[in-house]
Amino acid sequence: MTGSLVVVGTGPGNPEQMTPEAAAAIAAAEDFFGYFPYLDRLSLRHDQRRHASDNREELARAREALAMAAAGGKVCVVSGGDPGVFAMAAAVCEAIEAGPAEWRSIDLSIVPGVTAMLAVAARAGAPLGHDFCAISLSTNLKPWNVIEKRIVAAAKAGFVMAFYNPISKARPHQLGEAFDLLRHHLPPSVPVIFGRAAGRPDEMIRTVTLTDAAPEMADMATCIIVGTSDTRVIERGGKEPLVYSPRSYRGGSA
Numbered sequence: 001m002t003g004s005l006v007v008v009g010t011g012p013g014n015p016e017q018m019t020p021e022a023a024a025a026i027a028a029a030e031d032f033f034g035y036f037p038y039l040d041r042l043s044l045r046h047d048q049r050r051h052a053s054d055n056r057e058e059l060a061r062a063r064e065a066l067a068m069a070a071a072g073g074k075v076c077v078v079s080g081g082d083p084g085v086f087a088m089a090a091a092v093c094e095a096i097e098a099g100p101a102e103w104r105s106i107d108l109s110i111v112p113g114v115t116a117m118l119a120v121a122a123r124a125g126a127p128l129g130h131d132f133c134a135i136s137l138s139t140n141l142k143p144w145n146v147i148e149k150r151i152v153a154a155a156k157a158g159f160v161m162a163f164y165n166p167i168s169k170a171r172p173h174q175l176g177e178a179f180d181l182l183r184h185h186l187p188p189s190v191p192v193i194f195g196r197a198a199g200r201p202d203e204m205i206r207t208v209t210l211t212d213a214a215p216e217m218a219d220m221a222t223c224i225i226v227g228t229s230d231t232r233v234i235e236r237g238g239k240e241p242l243v244y245s246p247r248s249y250r251g252g253s254a
């Protein structure tokens, strides 16, 4: 008997930013796999079982979830934000590709969610209003020199950048190196948005210039959006400024 596997994105943190489709998928599942803080955010019923794990164990978690679904379980793998953005959906696909043939016939669905950069961007204005890219600064799965190359290429091409996984205890210096690199390729006035815990009670959104951007302004719950020289800041006396990237190219970068 083959069961089902649903990979769900719960959004950035507050229940209002979880889609009704995600809430329905969670209500219908019986076994839940995920990084424990993500599982903690769900209000599961007594008949729903938690299988929490640490955040570095994605592939093992995906395999466990697939094995349970193959045995007939109604399984849900949970990610914060969107499950396809630096999260579990790709881990599940990798496990299926390398796994036993029977995993390919599991009833699989992937339910999208509001990813961190969208939640942060909405708080700041419209910094992703023109072409943009997302880069994870984590060196768990790729070397730092590749990250540096992508940052420089994106800056030269005039993309707004959203940095995920910007800093951790294991690599406290790299975010500062990333800002130094950007200062060689972008004007000092480029706005940099630090969006921490968007959508949660401890949310903090702060915009500074590239000159003033410092690694201490970020932690692992922060998504950083780096504008281009086209990105505008509208001061609003007393209120947070509005930051936006105009829809049309103004020739400021690339």
Ligand code: SAH
Pocket: 012, 013, 079, 080, 081, 082, 083, 084, 085, 086, 087, 114, 115, 116, 117, 119, 120, 163, 164, 165, 166, 195, 196, 197, 198, 199, 200, 219, 220, 221, 222, 223, 224
């Ligand atoms: N799948 C998630 C991203 C997982 S990677 C998503 O789509 O949002 C984890 C990184 O996401 C964190 O280091 C941080 O950079 C970012 N992040 C997740 N939730 C966030 C939030 N509520 N506010 C700001 N950044 C967040």
